[in-house]
Amino acid sequence: MAVAAVDDDRWSVECPITNEVFENPVRAEDGRTYSRHAIEGWFQSQQSEGRPTTSPFTRAVIGTSLSDDLAKVREVEEYLEAGAPPSPRAGGCSSCNEVKVASAGGIEAAVAGMKE
Numbered sequence: 001m002a003v004a005a006v007d008d009d010r011w012s013v014e015c016p017i018t019n020e021v022f023e024n025p026v027r028a029e030d031g032r033t034y035s036r037h038a039i040e041g042w043f044q045s046q047q048s049e050g051r052p053t054t055s056p057f058t059r060a061v062i063g064t065s066l067s068d069d070l071a072k073v074r075e076v077e078e079y080l081e082a083g084a085p086p087s088p089r090a091g092g093c094s095s096c097n098e099v100k101v102a103s104a105g106g107i108e109a110a111v112a113g114m115k116e
Contacts, residue, residue: 022076
């Protein structure tokens, strides 16, 4: 992927919940890919309120089964290797109170749960 194409390709490597580059991309039962922490938080929030779990995209009721999206992992790796930044914002997830902490290897880890 050419560096010039990085901005154009960003939408394909962003989680639709966080609008940030996927972290541990997984495919949900709605067929869409999400960052694992984001979709699990989405489901947890609904379950804690006694509501059925739904797709954040369509709002249709779906199960909570998730599968690793290895193709998306490779796409994100290529995107980052092209010189793109891992996240548009420093500090945390835009849709939850999760704080990101960069490790020595540059991997960000989640340290807090979803907002109520």
